[in-house]
Amino acid sequence: MSMTQTQKIIAAACGRDKVIPGEIVLAKLNMVLGNDITAPVAINEFRKAKIDKVFDKDKIALVLDHFTPNKDIKAAEQSKLVREFAREKNITHFYDVGQAGVEHALLPEKGLVTAGDVVIGADSHTCTYGALGAFSTGVGSTDMAAAMASGKAWLRVPEAIKVVLTGSFKKNVSGKDLVLHLIGLIGVDGALYQSLEFVGEGVKNLSMDDRLCVCNMAIEAGAKNGIFPVDEKTLDYLKKHKAQEPRVFEADKDAVYAREIQINLDELTPTVAFPHLPENTRTFKDIPKDLKIDQVVIGSCTNGRLSDFVTAAEIMKGRKVHENVRCMIIPATQQIYLDAMKMGLFEIFIDAGCAVSTPTCGPCLGGHMGILAEGERCVATTNRNFVGRMGHPKSEVYLASPAVAAASAILGRVAEPGEL
Amino acid sequence: MILKGKALQYGDHVDTDVIIPARYLNTSDPRELASHCMEDIDRDFNKKLEPGDVIAAGNNFGCGSSREHAPLAIKTAGVSCVIAKSFARIFYRNAINIGLPIVVSDLDIKEGDRITVDLDQGVLTNETQGTQDKFPPFSPFLQGIIASGGLMNALKEGQL
Ligand code: SF4
Numbered sequence: 008m009s010m011t012q013t014q015k016i017i018a019a020a021c022g023r024d025k026v027i028p029g030e031i032v033l034a035k036l037n038m039v040l041g042n043d044i045t046a047p048v049a050i051n052e053f054r055k056a057k058i059d060k061v062f063d064k065d066k067i068a069l070v071l072d073h074f075t076p077n078k079d080i081k082a083a084e085q086s087k088l089v090r091e092f093a094r095e096k097n098i099t100h101f102y103d104v105g106q107a108g109v110e111h112a113l114l115p116e117k118g119l120v121t122a123g124d125v126v127i128g129a130d131s132h133t134c135t136y137g138a139l140g141a142f143s144t145g146v147g148s149t150d151m152a153a154a155m156a157s158g159k160a161w162l163r164v165p166e167a168i169k170v171v172l173t174g175s176f177k178k179n180v181s182g183k184d185l186v187l188h189l190i191g192l193i194g195v196d197g198a199l200y201q202s203l204e205f206v207g208e209g210v211k212n213l214s215m216d217d218r219l220c221v222c223n224m225a226i227e228a229g230a231k232n233g234i235f236p237v238d239e240k241t242l243d244y245l246k247k248h249k250a251q252e253p254r255v256f257e258a259d260k261d262a263v264y265a266r267e268i269q270i271n272l273d274e275l276t277p278t279v280a281f282p283h284l285p286e287n288t289r290t291f292k293d294i295p296k297d298l299k300i301d302q303v304v305i306g307s308c309t310n311g312r313l314s315d316f317v318t319a320a321e322i323m324k325g326r327k328v329h330e331n332v333r334c335m336i337i338p339a340t341q342q343i344y345l346d347a348m349k350m351g352l353f354e355i356f357i358d359a360g361c362a363v364s365t366p367t368c369g370p371c372l373g374g375h376m377g378i379l380a381e382g383e384r385c386v387a388t389t390n391r392n393f394v395g396r397m398g399h400p401k402s403e404v405y406l407a408s409p410a411v412a413a414a415s416a417i418l419g420r421v422a423e424p425g426e427l
Numbered sequence: 428m429i430l431k432g433k434a435l436q437y438g439d440h441v442d443t444d445v446i447i448p449a450r451y452l453n454t455s456d457p458r459e460l461a462s463h464c465m466e467d468i469d470r471d472f473n474k475k476l477e478p479g480d481v482i483a484a485g486n487n488f489g490c491g492s493s494r495e496h497a498p499l500a501i502k503t504a505g506v507s508c509v510i511a512k513s514f515a516r517i518f519y520r521n522a523i524n525i526g527l528p529i530v531v532s533d534l535d536i537k538e539g540d541r542i543t544v545d546l547d548q549g550v551l552t553n554e555t556q557g558t559q560d561k562f563p564p565f566s567p568f569l570q571g572i573i574a575s576g577g578l579m580n581a582l583k584e585g586q587l
Pocket residue numbers: 073109110111130132307308309367368371372389390
């Protein structure tokens with residue numbers, strides 16, 4: 008039987024010629040990930056089960072990124088628990104404040120994931136690495152605990168939705184607009200239990216940062232994973248980041264898909280997801296011109312990469328953040344921070360009146376570094392706008408691209424870059 | 428196993444941020460998490476809940492983050508079972524991995540209805556409305572995990 012790209016990777020990881028959608032298999036893992044919120048729960052489970060050895064100290068990544076630098080005593084205790092475990096087990100890929108960054112920006116950057124890998128992470132946005140041609144998906148802490156012990160995870164083989172991309176983006180349109188458009192089209196459970204496989208001649212026009220952003224939000228459509236084919240851009244990226252030798256899997260020509268969706272990138276325009284679901288998308292012809300905002304956040308595992316700050320800086324250069332707006336700039340990793348600094352982007356942001364933060368998840372999940380009060384409104388380049396996600400249950404988050412976020416910061420309302 | 432309780436009813440897309448807001452994730456203590464369970468969608472959740480009650484919801488229950496703190500908070504609060512039209516996949520696997528029973532069903536359930544769930548027979552009964560639905564049993568592999576009392580026990584018994 009013919010298989011999709013995802014099915015082929017899963018089959019290889021359980022040493023089989025083929026797998027069938029719906030069946031449950033045990034797959035061998037190339038990387039197991041956890042953070043300062045999910046790893047403590049996993050570590051407690053691991054210890055409770057009286058297991059003393061991890062399956063492979065080089066295949067576990069522990070990243071302290073959510074409530075770090077620690078926001079309070081409880082958060083500090085959680086981090087301490089992870090730190091002690093990492094030292095005791097001699098975990099190679101342990102990242103503490105000073106080396107850490109938002110996990111899903113950090114792992115690809117450090118070359119810890121390559122094409123053909125199977126990765127699970129106790130964080131829902133683990134699906135990000137599909138951009139590299141890997142199968143990666145989010146799981147819970149108990150899964151992580153079992154995986155740290157056995158190096159395996161149970162997986163239900165997913166069906167796939169084929170998303171065929173044609174054309175290329177117009178100015179001020181990016182991967183974020185593509186993925187928001189897609190979620191608006193199919194809904195937050197539109198791909199439940201399924202893979203989103205991106206194909207078509209439009210793929211080559213997407214940068215790696217765009218692909219990482221698109222796969223990052225696959226979970227916002229309920230998908231198990233998002234995945235791109237491996238092309239020259241992927242191979243260059245993997246080489247540059249010194250990842251392991253890629254194993255390239257291609258979908259069979261006659262692979263069966265649950266559904267096919269066509270998207271012409273030429274037709275996309277800046278897109279915003281209104282509160283309180285990522286599927287509430289609108290384009291600017293339907294967005295009122297008086298939607299005043301209080302805060303802008305540019306960062307996160309979705310849009311906290313270098314190209315995102317380059318885009319935002321181009322728009323902010325020589326301009327001032329609106330007097331009623333606080334604007335947070337949060338590079339996702341130390342390397343991105345350093346690169347942005349060397350490029351002079353921080354000067355542009357600080358001149359404009361932004362606050363530049365050390366890498367952290369921070370406000371993305373309502374942790375710290377920019378929590379919203381009752382009734383406040385924020386435009387964020389993050390990935391979720393659920394009730395209370397960034398603070399008070401009566402605050403509002405509008406999800407958008409870095410270009411829209413930067414323009415909104417300047418104009419003090421939800422605004423399009425073209426308006427400047 | 429037979430579970431009995433009244434239903435607390437919620438709609439579609441109940442996300443993990445309302446089940447347990449991130450501001451409480453600086454702890455992994457189950458009791459403390461349970462005390463804030465569903466707080467952002469229903470302030471009175473813990474007041475209304477009696478041990479054994481069930482949560483009944485619409486589509487995509489538990490969407491959003493992978494936080495296992497969500498099913499853990501629900502289970503520790505005293506909920507015996509979550510019934511929904513569909514579940515988000517990470518919530519689904521977390522519930523199985525920690526041993527919180529979940530049932531996929533379209534049966535019409537209103538706030539306060541008396542519910543009986545027969546997990547072995549796969550029968551869900553709304554005693555108040557006098558209606559019933561059958562649900563398919565879990566696959567043998569998942570039944571193995573549930574029978575062992577969760578994933579870590581299954582691991583120790585050599586099932587993984
Ligand atoms: S940046 Fe936001 S979505 Fe990404 S891992 Fe951190 S909290 Fe999760």
